[in-house]
Amino acid sequence: QSALTQPASVSGSPGQSITISCTGTSSDVGTYNLVSWYQQHPGKAPKLMIYEVSKRPSGVSNRFSGSKSGNTASLTISGLQAEDEADYYCCSYAGSSTFWVFGGGTKVTVL
Amino acid sequence: QITLKESGPTLVKPTQTLTLTCTFSGFSLRTSGVGVGWIRQPPGKALEWLALIYWDDDKRYSPFLKSRLSIITDTSKTQVVLTMTNMDPVDTATYYCVHIIVATNYFDYWGQGTLVTVSS
Numbered sequence: 001q002s003a004l005t006q007p008a009s010v011s012g013s014p015g016q017s018i019t020i021s022c023t024g025t026s027s028d029v030g031t032y033n034l035v036s037w038y039q040q041h042p043g044k045a046p047k048l049m050i051y052e053v054s055k056r057p058s059g060v061s062n063r064f065s066g067s068k069s070g071n072t073a074s075l076t077i078s079g080l081q082a083e084d085e086a087d088y089y090c091c092s093y094a095g096s097s098t099f100w101v102f103g104g105g106t107k108v109t110v111l
Numbered sequence: 112q113i114t115l116k117e118s119g120p121t122l123v124k125p126t127q128t129l130t131l132t133c134t135f136s137g138f139s140l141r142t143s144g145v146g147v148g149w150i151r152q153p154p155g156k157a158l159e160w161l162a163l164i165y166w167d168d169d170k171r172y173s174p175f176l177k178s179r180l181s182i183i184t185d186t187s188k189t190q191v192v193l194t195m196t197n198m199d200p201v202d203t204a205t206y207y208c209v210h211i212i213v214a215t216n217y218f219d220y221w222g223q224g225t226l227v228t229v230s231s
Contacts, residue, residue, distance in 0.1 A: 002157045036217035038158070045207060045224050046158065051217040089158050093216040099171050100160040100216070 003028065003101035004090055011109040017078040020106045022090030023071060028101055030071040034093035037066060037075045040105075041086045049088075050075060077108070085110045113137035115147070115208040115222035122228050123198050129227060133191040133208030140166055140188040146211040147191040149182070150218065151204040161206075164191060165213055198229045 005023040012018040022029065022037075029035055035053045038046035048057050050066035053073060063078045073092070077084055090103040119131035131149070138145055148163035148171075162182040163171040172180050181194045195202065206227055210220035 032216075034216040038218075045221040046218075047221070048217060048219050051215070051219075057219065091158070091160075091217070098174055099163070102158040102160065104157045 002104035003094070003098075004092060004103035006088075006090060006103040006106045008104070009107045009109065011111055012077075012080045013111045014080055014082065016080050017076060018080060018108065020075045020077075020088055020090075020108070022073040022075070022092075022103050024073070024092055024094075024101070025071055027098070028092040028094035029068065029073050031095070032093045033068065035066065035068060035073040036091045037064075038089045038091065039084075039086050040089065046089060080110055082110050084108060113210055113220045115210060115220060117206060117208045117222045117225040119206075119225060119227065121226060122230065124231050125199055125229060127198050129193075129195045129198050129202070131193045131195075131206055131208075131225065131227070133193070133222060134189065135191070135208070135210070138210065140164075140184055140191070142166055144213045146213055147184075148209050148211060148218070149193045150207045150209055150221075151202075152207070152224075153201070153204040156204075159204075161195075162193060163211065200229045203227065203229045 037050040040046040053068045054066040065076045088106045094101045115135045146165040149161040164182045179196045205224040207224045208222040209218040
């Protein structure tokens with residue numbers, strides 16, 4: 001069982017917006033603005049999409065955005081495209097004992 | 112351009128020790144703030160952070176696996192080696208090598224991963 005809770009699947013039609021939640025605790029998501037999100041296509045390595053809750057690395061589409069409220073972080077994909085179909089994982093720093101924890105992953109399906 | 116590549120056995124027997132090597136380029140582990148770590152992913156399952164070593168040889172381990180893990184660099188600091196003792200079939204996973212900068216707390220570059228199967 002993963003430390004962070006994500007929905008198993010989220011789907012949307014092309015052009016729509018979807019949001020993936022990532023629920024942790026006051027020991028990780030709730031305390032640190034150090035949530036990152038990774039996209040993983042089948043058979044490929046994960047790719048960093050969002051860091052420090054809402055920042056985008058160079059080259060990542062601005063259709064991807066992140067936010068946080070309390071113990072829950074969220075990833076929103078706007079203008080959904082076929083290429084966005086993938087698994088998405090959240091990750092949070094969890095202090096100097098546990099260090100990093102991941103969510104269980106969310107499969108995004110473009111209908 | 113930063114690249115990382117994992118190497119090691121594809122099959123290990125239960126109770127054996129796994130040794131994986133991460134060979135990287137495009138950055139130096141002698142540079143202040145740089146770190147290299149390992150993350151694994153069992154087939155069809157979630158990612159799990161395992162261990163990390165920083166430029167100053169400071170090391171971090173998952174508290175859940177700490178007793179079984181060891182992470183070191185070679186003398187030239189061009190490779191990072193992870194060892195995991197007492198392997199079990201549940202350790203079957205793709206093991207990824209990752210790059211991190213201290214205080215950023217995110218993994219910005221990943222290797223392609225190497226699948227390790229634990230079976231007799």
